[in-house]
Amino acid sequence: MTIAGTYTPKPGAAPLPRMIAAQAALETKMLLRNGEQLLLTVVIPTLLLVLFSSVDIVDTGKGRSVDFLAPGILALAVMSTAFTGQAIATGFERRYGVLKRLAASPLPRWGLMAAKTASVLVTELLQVILLTAIAFSLGWSPHGNPLAVLLLLILGTAAFSGLGLLMAGTLKAEATLAAANLVFLLLLVGGGVIVPLDKFPDAAQDVLGLLPISALSDGLRDVLQHGAGMPWGIWGSSPCGESWGWRRPGSSSAGSSSPGAPGVAERTLVKPCTSVPPTMVRVPNVTRADALAAARNPLALIAERWTPAPRTVRRAALAALVMAVVIVVTGGAVRLTGSGLGCPTWPKCTDDSLTTTSAMGFHGVIEFGNRMLTYVLCAAVGWAIIAARSQKPWRRSLTRLGWAQFWIVMSNAILGGIVVLVGLNPYTVAAHFLLSTALIAVATLMWQRACEGDGAPRPLVGKAVQQLVWFLVTASVLLIAVGTVVTGAGPHAGDSSDVERMPLDWETVSKLHAVLAWIVVTLTFALWFVLKAVDAPKGPLHRTRDLFLILLAQGVIGYVQYFTDLPEALVALHMLGSCLVWIGVLRVLLSLRERPEAVADLPGPSTESALTRA
Incomplete structure (x- = not known):
């Protein structure tokens, strides 16, 4: 019985449709937030479609x-959503209770099953x-x-969901993880997805x-490619009924296709890169003594x-890194447009002119413009040096990294002049690019150090993982x-005139380059699994995931440019990708440790008593 102003609680479950909808929404959100699931369900199918549709690698018969x-x-x-992802996620839900x-x-x-089915269907709709x-x-x-296509997709979802749940309810979680991925790869190769069965x-x-x-693929192909009606006969071998053997349905509260499940404690990194709003400080007047001091040491003045605020220092370091990448890309543009000798001498553009002339045409403008960008790079590096030197307290190591970039830029400018004077010798061009790669490495290190403290580095992973990363580097x-050897032996000599090339077979070196690329991809993929297995912090995991995605994009560009006779635009993108891959590798390496803010030693009780007695 209630009285005015009081309320009696009404315990009980929510309406069944609302519970199913809430569970389905949770399943879908967790799946879409999971990077491994997105790789499996979105990235891999998209890359396969774009790559094999753009490059004539597999003979698919008549038509496009x-x-x-x-x-x-x-x-x-x-299959990736209904079978592989669902099997792995459910297997680990089973393991963790x-x-x-x-x-x-x-x-x-049955409501749990309905929620899982709804989540799979929503994901497939987006796919x-x-x-x-x-x-x-x-x-x-x-x-x-x-409508025939829709019915085929629904029947395929039912078949693959049954197989996935059957596997998750039969095998252990680790075995399900391995078996589901193995079946995915085998069916991808031998299931008529990319290679026709008649091959x-x-x-x-x-x-x-x-x-x-x-x-499923033949049924969809009969309808979408040949305009056939509903191919009922192909479903005689459909294993939908096998799903009824699964006896322990479940629901995903983690939505993960990896061993990371709910309840597992996550370590968090120290984040010294918090944004500090800049403050306005009154600038005093400059005196005669200040002018003399500025002449002796302008940076100290x-x-x-x-x-500067910490945010300003980080932005200055990032600007230097961005310009280091830009100068590599514009240097590639000089080579790809045949403008390497647009300015035939150095440091002047011609013997009589410091700048390009109208008689030198388009190539002279490209080469001279790239030389002018060197001054922009110097300005960005100079800003990074000044910001690091002016930070309080003064971080000497950060300033040294800025000066290291400056001297690398100066050395590379001289080497660039030598490249022009020796007529674009391929060995000097390779050294020019490798020195730019060293500049990117130092700039990346400075950017990372600007986001850290000066405390002693503390490792976040074991020595075995560190050794694996060094193999990757x-x-x-x-x-x-x-x-660089592929470039030196390839068709893009850098100038319209005859330029010496490396006496190597270009296609053989390209294949060696592809093998090394696959080694890097394999090491990155193995590193990701190792980090997941040892429950590594999110920092190394996210950096490894980013590197893997960059490598996939770089690999697609590399293969497409190889099979399309090296178009200039794709070669330029490949050079940009090379810089991004190198930055990604270095970020993975630097994420294996944390450096908190250095804390000054404070006098303890014993020290204070000693001072008192004195």
């Missing part, structure tokens, strides 16, 4: 490649929209009934045709009269070095 590939990639997207806890909630088992838009941009012309031996075609991915250095 995209008409054959688009239905297969849609089937792959369904999430399913037991959800079994005690008011949500019934289909993205992949269809990309396929249309590549010239895809689909045919057939959209395989006759004995293998009958077996591969029974795979669920083959049934500036430091006395100006204290070494392989990346070899990759960049061999890349």
Whole structure:
């Protein structure tokens, strides 16, 4: 009984549709926030569609490649979400007891299954929209009934969901992780997604045709490519009924396709890079003594009269890094446009003129413009030096990194002059690029150090992981070095006139470069799994993920430019990607430790008593 002004609580579960909708929304949010899931469900299908549709690597028969590939990639997207992602996520929910806890909630088992199904369908809808838009941009012309396509996708989702839940309910979580990824790769290669089944031996075609991915991809291809009606016959081998053998449904509260599950404590990094708003300080007048001091040590005078905010120092360091990358890209533009000798001498542009003349045309403008950008780079490095020197307290190590960049820029300017004077000798050009790579390394280090303190570095991972990262750094250095050899032996000599090339077979060196690239990708992928296994902090994990995505994009550009006879635009993008890969590798290396703010030693009780007795 209640009285006026009081309320009686009404315990009980929420309405069943609301519970299912809330669980489905949670499943979908956790899946979309998971980087590994996005790699599996979005990045890999997208890259495969773009790469194999743009480059004639696989013979897909008559017609355009995209008409054959688009239905297969849609089937792959369904498999990646309904089978691989769901199997791994559910397996680890089982291991960490999430399913037991959800079994005690008011949500019934069939409601749990409905929420999982709704989450998978929402994800697949986003995949289909993205992949269809990309396929249309590549010239895809689909045919057939959209309702038939929808029914095929729903039946494929049911089949793959059944297999995924069957695997998650049978195997251990670690075994599910390995088996699901292995099955994904095998079905990708042998399921008619990219390679037509008629390219395989006759004995293998009958077996591969029974795979669920083959049934789904062939059905979608019959409808979308050939305009056929509903191919009911292909579903005779559909394994939908196997899903009924799974007895322990569950719900994802982590939505992860990796061993990282809820309840696992996460370590957080020290973040000294907090933004501090700048303050306005009155600047005193300059006296005669100040002028004499400025003549002797101008940086010290500036430091006395100006204290930049930490944010300003970080921005100055980042500006120097950005300009180091820009100068590499513009140098590549000089080479790709054949303007390497647009200014035939150095330090002047011609024997009689310091600047380019109208008679030198377009090539002279390109080369002289690149030389002028060196002054912009010097200004950016100078700003970084002044900001680091003026910071309070003075961080001597940060200032030294700024000066190191300055001397590398000066050395590279001289080396650039030598490159011109020796007529673009390929060995000097390679050294010129490698010195620019060293500049990017120092600039990256300064940028990272500007976001840290000066305390003693503390490792965040074990020595085995550190050694693996050093192997990655070494392989990346070899990759960049061999890349300069590919350039030195390749067709882009840097000038329209005859220029000496390295006496090496360009295609052989390119294949060696590709092998090293795959080694770097493999080491990065292995590092990511190792970091997940040892429960590493988020910093190294995120840096490794970023590097992996950059490597994938760089690999796609590299293969496309190789098979399209090195178009200038793609070569320029590849040079930019080389800089980004190098920065990504260095960020992974620097993320393995943290450096807190240095704390000055304070006198303890014993020291104070000793001073009192004195």
